[in-house]
Amino acid sequence: MSMPFGYASPEQIMRDRAEYARKGIARGRSVVVMQYADGILFVAPNPSKALHKISEIYDRIGFAAVGRYNEFESLRLAGIRYADINGYTYNRSDVTGRGLANLYAQQLGMIFTESIKSLEVEIVVAEVGEDPGRDQIYRLTFDGSVFDEQGMAVIGGQAEAVGSRLKERYSEGLPLAQALDAALFALTEPGGERPSPTQLEVAVLDRNREHRKFLRLTGPRLQRLLEEAAPAPAPPTEPAPAPAPETGPPIGPEGEIDTGSGE
Amino acid sequence: MASQQAWMSNLFTNTGSSSFTEFLGAHAPDLLPTRAQALAAPVGDQIPHATTIVAATCAGGVVMAGDRRATSGNMISQRDMEKVFRTDDYSCMGIAGTASTGIEVARLYRVELEHYEKMEGRSLSTEGKANRLAAMIRGNLAMAMQGLVVVPLFAAYDPDRDAGRIFGYDVGGGPYEQRQYHSIGSGSIFARGSLKKLYREDATPEDTVLTCLQALYDAADDDSATGGPDVTRKIWPVVSVITADGFRRLSDEEVAEYVHGMLDARMTDPDGPTAPLR
Numbered sequence: 001m002s003m004p005f006g007y008a009s010p011e012q013i014m015r016d017r018a019e020y021a022r023k024g025i026a027r028g029r030s031v032v033v034m035q036y037a038d039g040i041l042f043v044a045p046n047p048s049k050a051l052h053k054i055s056e057i058y059d060r061i062g063f064a065a066v067g068r069y070n071e072f073e074s075l076r077l078a079g080i081r082y083a084d085i086n087g088y089t090y091n092r093s094d095v096t097g098r099g100l101a102n103l104y105a106q107q108l109g110m111i112f113t114e115s116i117k118s119l120e121v122e123i124v125v126a127e128v129g130e131d132p133g134r135d136q137i138y139r140l141t142f143d144g145s146v147f148d149e150q151g152m153a154v155i156g157g158q159a160e161a162v163g164s165r166l167k168e169r170y171s172e173g174l175p176l177a178q179a180l181d182a183a184l185f186a187l188t189e190p191g192g193e194r195p196s197p198t199q200l201e202v203a204v205l206d207r208n209r210e211h212r213k214f215l216r217l218t219g220p221r222l223q224r225l226l227e228e229a230a231p232a233p234a235p236p237t238e239p240a241p242a243p244a245p246e247t248g249p250p251i252g253p254e255g256e257i258d259t260g261s262g263e
Numbered sequence: 264m265a266s267q268q269a270w271m272s273n274l275f276t277n278t279g280s281s282s283f284t285e286f287l288g289a290h291a292p293d294l295l296p297t298r299a300q301a302l303a304a305p306v307g308d309q310i311p312h313a314t315t316i317v318a319a320t321c322a323g324g325v326v327m328a329g330d331r332r333a334t335s336g337n338m339i340s341q342r343d344m345e346k347v348f349r350t351d352d353y354s355c356m357g358i359a360g361t362a363s364t365g366i367e368v369a370r371l372y373r374v375e376l377e378h379y380e381k382m383e384g385r386s387l388s389t390e391g392k393a394n395r396l397a398a399m400i401r402g403n404l405a406m407a408m409q410g411l412v413v414v415p416l417f418a419a420y421d422p423d424r425d426a427g428r429i430f431g432y433d434v435g436g437g438p439y440e441q442r443q444y445h446s447i448g449s450g451s452i453f454a455r456g457s458l459k460k461l462y463r464e465d466a467t468p469e470d471t472v473l474t475c476l477q478a479l480y481d482a483a484d485d486d487s488a489t490g491g492p493d494v495t496r497k498i499w500p501v502v503s504v505i506t507a508d509g510f511r512r513l514s515d516e517e518v519a520e521y522v523h524g525m526l527d528a529r530m531t532d533p534d535g536p537t538a539p540l541r
Contacts, residue, residue: 056381078274080381084283085270088374089294107275211349212377 017118021142024120026157028066031124032166032186034152035135036179039128039205039213043183046201054203056214058083058095060128062205066156067121067142075104075123097127101138101146109144118142122155128205128213132173154186162186176204181229197222283378284371284399296367296403310411311340313365315450315482315489316347316357318418318429319462320443321471324506325418325427328475329357330450330483331498332490342493347501351376352509354392354419359448360412368399368413375399389421393430393438401436416447420505427505450482450489457481460538468504472513476500476521477535492522 008016031044031053042064044053053072055063057079065072082103087095104123112118119142127136137149147153152170154163169182180202188194202217202225209215217225270291280286287294311333318327333341347357348369356372358365375395380386387395396417403413417430417438430438431445444462446454457478463470476492479500483491492499499518504511529535 050384052384055384074275074277077277077382080378081274081283081286082271084374084378085287085291085294088283088287088371103274 017112018143021112021118021120025067025122025142025155028156030154030156030159030162030187031064031066032152032154032162032183033062033064033124033126033137033149034166034170034179034183035132035137035172036204037132037173037175039207040126040135040137041176041179041183042124042126042201042203042205043180043187044201045187045195045199047199052201054201054216056203056212057100057125058087059092059211060205060213061095061097061100062126062128062203062214063123064126064155065121065123068119071119072121072123075107075119075121078107079104079125097125097136097138101125101140104140105144105146107144108140108142112143122159124149124153124155126153126205128207130207161189165190177225177228180225184226184229197226281379281382282395283375284395296364296371309335311335311344311362312488313344313346313359313362313448315446315448315454315479315486316359316416317446317451317454317458317475317478317482318357318416318441318444319458319471319475319478320427320429321468321504322465323425323427324420324468324504325429326468326471326475326502326504327355327357327416327418328472328479328500328502330479330490330500331493332488333362334488337487339490342490342496343498345501347503347512348373349503349510349512350392350417351380351386353386353422353505354389354417355503355505355510356396356418357416357447359414359416359451361410364403364406364411365413365415368403368415372396372399389419389423389428392419393417393440396430397432397436397438400432400434404435407434414447416445418505420507420509422507425507446478446482448489450479450486453485454478454482454489457535461536468506472502472504473521473525475502476518476525480525480529481535492526494522494526 029045033040033042040062042054042062044064046053051069053065055076057063061083063076063079079100082100083095104125108119121142123140125138129135137153139147139149139153139155152166154166166182166186169185174182184194202222204215204217205213206215207213273290313333314330316329318325327347329347331343332339333344344362347355349355350373356369358369376387376392396415400413400415412434414434415432419428421428429441429445431441432438444458446458461474461477480491483489499515499522502513502518
């Protein structure tokens with residue numbers, strides 16, 4: 001039987017969409033989410049003060065994203081609505097990171113299969129628990145796959161390289177300054193300048209805080225932490241140039257599409 | 264479950280506003296506390312009522328305190344009720360009137376402020392916060408006419424002015440900005456009289472806490488629905504202080520210390536401190 005003109009197999013369509021999304025995501029810079037002694041640390045190189053890559057979703061839940069801003073922004077807003085409605089309907093303790101990750105996974109998966117273009121985003125949903133053992137970090141890719149990460153997650157362009165650098169420095173229960181140092185080490189290409197405080201977006205979910213655990217670290221506080229983090233202070237003579245994002249092969253989420261079969 | 268599915272499918276639609284209440288109103292109206300259904304008969308007397316709340320500004324902030332009693336008619340329905348709620352880092356509200364509706368309004372209001380803050384990445388202005396609360400109270404007007412009256416008192420630290428501000432309301436909404444001090448609830452007349460004499464402009468937060476506790480005591484002294492400090496059960500008024508450092512609810516131990524000092528003085532002078540005549 002001859003194929004009709006313009007036919008593309010489902011495999012081809014999915015591959016093309018995945019390729020498209022991976023390329024889009026790889027253009028962005030990486031974001032690091034990792035556990036530290038008192039909770040979870042988020043670090044993103046981001047020169048913008050207004051367009052956040054890291055955000056609070058609920059009392060114990062934070063959100064980090066890379067990719068297209070308008071796409072992950074709509075996910076973020078929906079997550080806040082979801083969390084606030086559930087917390088209001090039941091109780092504040094009934095809003096969980098797992099529920100939110102499921103919501104995102106469904107939305108991402110649906111768009112990946114049903115729309116012409118999949119979302120060019122990769123996101124992390126992190127929830128801080130009463131103790132480090134109950135912290136949760138979920139990484140979600142453009143096709144709706146969910147990865148339950150242990151200790152740390154890296155998303156965005158060059159995620160693999162950044163992830164392997166982070167593993168070198170990461171250990172359980174690092175104090176905040178050391179954790180920030182490890183994150184910056186991972187985010188800086190070998191030999192490159194570390195991003196200056198104005199080029200960074202840093203936030204924590206601190207389990208010792210009352211009410212809302214999410215806290216943005218900015219201004220003098222971030223400056224102090226960075227000085228603590230770098231024992232040999234070498235103030236950059238100029239704002240650190242962005243590590244050329246186009247270099248290196250585009251790296252997206254590896255592996256086959258998550259089929260839910262538990263492979 | 265049906266209602267949950269309805270709003271679940273609308274999570275990704277933008278309502279064009281960052282208001283939580285508006286989103287609920289559009290996609291999950293049955294979750295809102297104010298439903299304009301007519302009651303067969305007014306129930307005001309049979310449902311627990313929250314009583315007296317006082318608030319006063321101090322140097323660099325504001326203090327709010329509330330007694331712990333709830334009454335149904337002539338019965339004391341609860342001795343340790345909490346009617347002063349933290350609404351965000353720089354504001355709090357107290358409720359008087361129907362306790363159940365008031366608690367629900369306070370819970371919704373807290374989500375409303377937080378929701379806006381998270382969606383927009385900035386806090387509402389102090390006036391904006393006060394106006395949102397007015398809209399919620401106005402939404403309850405139909406129920407208020409059936410006897411389910413709720414009147415809040417809103418206090419906030421305004422970072423733009425570096426000062427505390429107080430807003431009063433009536434059943435139709437508001438807000439009415441109050442200078443210096445205000446009180447609501449059944450004992451509010453007595454509390455306000457007391458505040459009028461004891462309030463000192465730019466007093467320290469510590470002194471203002473004592474002023475508010477004195478006012479609550481005076482209210483409990485003359486109003487049967489307002490509870491005084493319960494020394495035997497160790498139930499103390501809820502006191503919160505909001506300054507540039509944010510909202511802080513005083514611990515029971517701290518309040519106990521203030522209360523014991525006040526009670527000791529009242530043992531010799533039962534009517535409390537007097538204001539100078541000239």
